[in-house]
Amino acid sequence: MGKRKFWFITLLVPIAIGIVIALVSLGNSTAASTINAQSDARLTFTYSDASGYVDPAVATALGGTIVTDDAAAIAAVKSGEEDAHFVYPADPAKTPTQVYGLIRVCSAMASTTVSPPRSSVSALRTRSGTPH
Structure with missing residues (x-):
């Protein structure tokens, strides 16, 4: 192995590590800026609650408004x-x-229609059909 090849291989590893570190750093800064932009976003929504389960104070704090006319909403x-x-x-x-x-x-x-949840027993069945 010649001197040139030795120095090339010796310097290639730190350069590769530097490139990986730079890419990870760039990805982290991009993710952080996206998170900051999304944290300022506000979702406005309306809802009708025939069940009475939704707490109006919580819904209002999250940006919700109760309505009676679903078609207009x-x-x-x-x-x-x-x-x-x-x-x-x-x-x-x-x-x-x-x-x-x-x-x-x-x-x-x-x-989208959200189906009611399945019972926990049916969700925990194994292939043989017996619950865990």
């Missing part, structure tokens, strides 16, 4: 006046909660 989401609308049914254990929101990236209306 959904129209407000479609027009961009509100970010989301949640429809809580009278019996959330049996009826799914409806969620309406505007996807800002492609400006399309999204509607």
